[in-house]
Amino acid sequence: MTEKDREFMRRAISLAQNGIDRNAGGPFGAVVVKDAEIVGEGFNQVTSTNDPTAHAEIVAIRAACQNLNNFQLDGCVLYTSCEPCPMCLGAIYWARPERVFYACTREDAANIGFDDQFIYEEIEKNFEHRQMKLVNLLRDEGLTIFENWADKADKTKY
Numbered sequence: 001m002t003e004k005d006r007e008f009m010r011r012a013i014s015l016a017q018n019g020i021d022r023n024a025g026g027p028f029g030a031v032v033v034k035d036a037e038i039v040g041e042g043f044n045q046v047t048s049t050n051d052p053t054a055h056a057e058i059v060a061i062r063a064a065c066q067n068l069n070n071f072q073l074d075g076c077v078l079y080t081s082c083e084p085c086p087m088c089l090g091a092i093y094w095a096r097p098e099r100v101f102y103a104c105t106r107e108d109a110a111n112i113g114f115d116d117q118f119i120y121e122e123i124e125k126n127f128e129h130r131q132m133k134l135v136n137l138l139r140d141e142g143l144t145i146f147e148n149w150a151d152k153a154d155k156t157k158y
Contacts, residue, residue: 008033008079009101016081019043028056030080032064040064057088061095073097082109085116
C-alpha cells in the first residue's frame with residue numbers, strides 16, 4: 001500500500017462522515033480511482049433518496065462509469081470505508097475494477113447495526129429453504145427474449 005492508497009481511503013472515510021452530516025443514509029463512503037485520479041465518489045444515500053440500492057459503492061460506481069463513459073471500470077481501483085455488502089460486491093464484480101481496498105470489516109458494520117450475515121447465509125441455501133420465496137413463472141415467454149438477445153447481431157456484449 002502506498003501513501004496515495006491511504007489518501008484515497010481517507011477520502012472514502014471523509015465521504016462517509018459527509019453522508020452522516022447530511023443525514024443521507026448509513027456511515028459509508030467510496031471512491032473510484034483511475035490513473036491516480038478520482039473518477040467517481042459517493043456516500044450512502046439510502047434513506048435520503050428512498051433507494052435501497054444507493055449504497056456508497058453503487059453511487060461511486062455509477063458516477064465513475066458516467067464520467068468514464070463506460071460500463072466497466074477497467075484499470076480502476078475502488079476504495080470503500082467498509083467491506084462491501086453482498087449487493088455491492090456483486091456490482092463490483094460486474095464493474096470489474098482491478099482491486100478493492102476497504103477500511104472497516106463487515107463485523108465492524110454488524111456491531112453498529114449493519115449486519116448482512118443473514119444475506120450471506122441465505123445465498124448458501126437452496127431456493128426452497130430461503131426466507132424470500134423465488135417462484136419460476138412464464139419461463140417459456142422469458143426464453144423468447146433470451147433467444148432474441150442471442151440472435152441480435154449488433155448487441156454490445158458485456
